[in-house]
Amino acid sequence: MQDVKIHVQEANFDVGDEYRYLADDAKFGAVVTFTGLVRELQSGNLTAMTLEHYPAMTEKALTAIVSEAQERWPLGRVTVIHRVGRLTLNEQIVFVGVASAHRNAAFAAAEFIMDFLKTRAPFWKKEHTNDGEYWVAAKTTDDQAAARWQLQATKD
Amino acid sequence: MIKVLFFAVLRERLGTSEVVVQDFHGSTVSDLIQHLQQRSPKWQQELASQDVLAAVNQQLVSHAHVVEAGSEVAFFPPVTGG
Numbered sequence: 465m466q467d468v469k470i471h472v473q474e475a476n477f478d479v480g481d482e483y484r485y486l487a488d489d490a491k492f493g494a495v496v497t498f499t500g501l502v503r504e505l506q507s508g509n510l511t512a513m514t515l516e517h518y519p520a521m522t523e524k525a526l527t528a529i530v531s532e533a534q535e536r537w538p539l540g541r542v543t544v545i546h547r548v549g550r551l552t553l554n555e556q557i558v559f560v561g562v563a564s565a566h567r568n569a570a571f572a573a574a575e576f577i578m579d580f581l582k583t584r585a586p587f588w589k590k591e592h593t594n595d596g597e598y599w600v601a602a603k604t605t606d607d608q609a610a611a612r613w614q615l616q617a618t619k620d
Numbered sequence: 621m622i623k624v625l626f627f628a629v630l631r632e633r634l635g636t637s638e639v640v641v642q643d644f645h646g647s648t649v650s651d652l653i654q655h656l657q658q659r660s661p662k663w664q665q666e667l668a669s670q671d672v673l674a675a676v677n678q679q680l681v682s683h684a685h686v687v688e689a690g691s692e693v694a695f696f697p698p699v700t701g702g
Contacts, residue, residue, distance in 0.1 A: 500702055515701065518627055518694055521678035546701060558702050578702060584680060586694075587701025588628035599629040602671075602698030 467541045468534075470526045472517060474549040482543055482561055492540035492563040496570040498578055500558040502551050509593035515548045515557070518586035522546070529580040533562075536576065537569035544577065546587060576613055583610040622652065622687060627696035633666050649674045650683040652693060671698055 469485075471477075479499055486495045502513050526544050533539065540563035547557055560577050564570040589600040622641045631637045644655055653672070657664040674681055675694040687693060 516628055517701070518625070518675070518678075518696070520692070521675055521694065524678050525680070582702040583699065585701050586627065586675070586696060586699055588697065589700045590628075599697070600700040602700055 468530050469543040470523055471545045472522050472548060476556060477545050477559055482559055486541045486543060486561045486563045489540055492565055494567040494570040495563045496574040497561040498574050499556055502553055502555045502557060504553055509595060510553060510591055512550055512552045512592040514550050514590045516588045517548050521586050525585045529577055529584060533573045533576050537564060537573045539564050539573055579610045582606045623692045625694040629697050630666060630695055647686050649681060649685050649687060652687055673698060
């Protein structure tokens with residue numbers, strides 16, 4: 465897809481560089497970016513996190529999500545970066561950036577992509593803590609967040 | 621022949637990331653799960669959850685999806701990326 469950049473990588477990324485790429489087209493006056501970081505647990509016990517994925521499927525799943533967003537909103541450049549491997553506290557995990565002519569589409573598409581990434585893209589987080597290692601459980605709130613886009617589609 | 625992959629907690633609990641199924645005569649993902657569950661009580665238990673997600677040829681599908689010979693089928697827990 466033209467203007468769509470999807471990267472699954474161990475390396476870190478630079479939000480400034482990504483923003484400059486998204487913003488470098490005068491047809492589009494709005495750029496929305498989201499960055500997700502490794503967050504400390506309430507217990508204060510987290511030492512690191514490992515992200516596993518299904519390599520053959522990951523990029524396909526992310527590409528399908530971005531295609532759905534492009535069908536719903538008129539978008540310019542779209543970038544999705546997701547890191548895998550071992551990450552420590554406060555490191556960047558995920559980046560979603562969307563350019564569009566106006567802000568409404570850019571905000572909505574960025575949120576849509578994140579909501580579906582959280583429920584459809586094959587990534588799994590394992591937390592390493594002082595008490596041991598635990599796979600993160602999926603949240604029903606994430607399913608609900610993705611489901612509201614379906615409801616919206618049937619209303620339209 | 622069907623290549624079956626496991627990820628995350630399912631991979632750890634089953635102690636394997638990949639098996640090849642030669643003698644599958646069922647049709648759907650559900651049938652394949654039942655076939656795999658016959659391997660041992662542990663497999664029976666780990667694959668029993670309705671929460672187990674399935675992908676056929678790298679596409680998320682329902683458990684009613686038909687599995688063709690030569691497919692790559694993956695089973696995994698609900699995803700937690702982002």
